[in-house]
Amino acid sequence: MKEAKYIWKDGQLVEWKNATVHILTHTLHYGNGVFEGTRAYKGKNSKFAIFRLQDHTKRLIDSCKITALKCPYTQEQLEQAQIELLRANLDSFDGNVYIRPLVYLGYGAMGMDLRKPPVNVAIAAWEWGAYLGEDAINNGIKVKTSSFARNSVKSTLNKAKAVSNYLNSQMAKYEALECGFEEALMLDENGFVAEGSAECVFIVRNGVLITPPHDYALESITQDTVVQIAKDMGISVVERRITRDEFYIADEAFFTGTAAEITPIASLDFRNIGNGQVGEMTKALQKRFFDIVQGRDEKFDHFLTYID
Ligand SMILES: Cc1ncc(COP(=O)(O)O)c(C=O)c1O
Structure with missing residues (x-):
């Protein structure tokens, strides 16, 4: 995987290597989390453009609703976060980019009550060519x-x-x-x-x-x-x-x-x-x-x- 500079984590841009989680992160154990996969391509005038950003972000919000995750950010905030992340990482990208927002249950409580742990959000973006080659x-x-x-x-x-x-x-x-x-x-x-x-x-x-x-x-x-x-x-x-x-x-x-x-x-x-x-x-x-x-x-x- 080609690393980029920053990852967006709970509202902050943090250095790629510092975007880590605790071993008792709830989602790691019990599997309730939702994510998206969105691509940005280099297009007109060599500018990057995110493809169907609104539709992908809407699906993320819908996924949260289905799985009863209370996402602490609005669709608009998550769209802006993805734009901000790409802007911050532009120097790291030559080819097409894959964007991965993830909403997950974090550290603080174990067991089956999904209401107890905090809901965390992270967004990563990295250069990724053709998935199957x-x-x-x-x-x-x-x-x-x-x-x-x-x-x-x-x-x-x-x-x-x-x-x-x-x-x-x-x-x-x-x-x-x-x-x-x-x-x-x-x-x-x-x-x-x-x-x-x-x-x-x-x-x-x-x-x-x-x-x-x-x-x-x-x-x-x-x-x-x-x-x-x-x-x-x-x-x-x-x-x-x-x-x-x-x-x-x-x-x-x-x-x-x-x-x-x-x-x-x-x-x-x-x-x-x-x-x-x-x-x-x-x-x-x-x-x-x-x-x-x-x-x-x-x-x-x-x-x-x-x-x-
Ligand atoms: C299980 C599954 N089906 C279908 C798709 C294709 O969906 P999309 O075109 O929105 O990426 C994906 C990829 O996101 C997937 O993981």
Whole structure:
């Protein structure tokens, strides 16, 4: 990880190495915390711009509400904090930046009563390139259907970007990597396609772009962006359930996420998707997406918050 200079911690900019927590931090033990993942790209006039800052920060506030964390800052204050942090670290960044706000239960009380420990907030930002690698973006990845079902809606709060939800993701990713794949595709408890370990998913069949509903997936901001781009490009988009066998016979498929951006899927469970190459629709959507996040598309410029 490429370190930056400062981390925002409970209202102060502190030096990266000093942004530490006590070993009895509540979230470390019991897993109630929520976070965001937001990207800032170098765009117009080489200025950094945060992509969909308001939407990511709103989702953080919503995640707090779902998990009963009383965030001590407003959405507006958290947005300003992210801008302030980027400004303070600008000298540390050459390439694209990943921003990680985290709301967690701190030091002061143990046990299951989440009302007792303090609620702390930290925001880190560091330079982070393509999550699954440049080659993944250009040539696609090999994916395995996970033996782990996505978190059940009967017991987990999937609309929250909650720390604890990512145990399920890590188990799926670990299994996929150890089996020689690059990412996991997770099915819901009824066997329908849910999402990747940290990405939403799309397939293309007969010129139609298809993505599963959010019942078992995070309400993804990149997925929403892709849907908006596709509609703007005149592509039909359908939100409906997808089965594993339908995925095998898709013409194209790709993952979407803030970290993963638009990563094509070359194969699933040893079956090539289409001819195993990156499909034409995927390429067109990728190009438009990178134009938008890098400030080359006036129509979607409202998604960008420039850092002066
Ligand atoms: C489980 C999960 N699903 C989907 C996504 C994609 O969401 P977004 O596009 O908002 O980053 C992410 C990443 O944040 C994720 O962790």
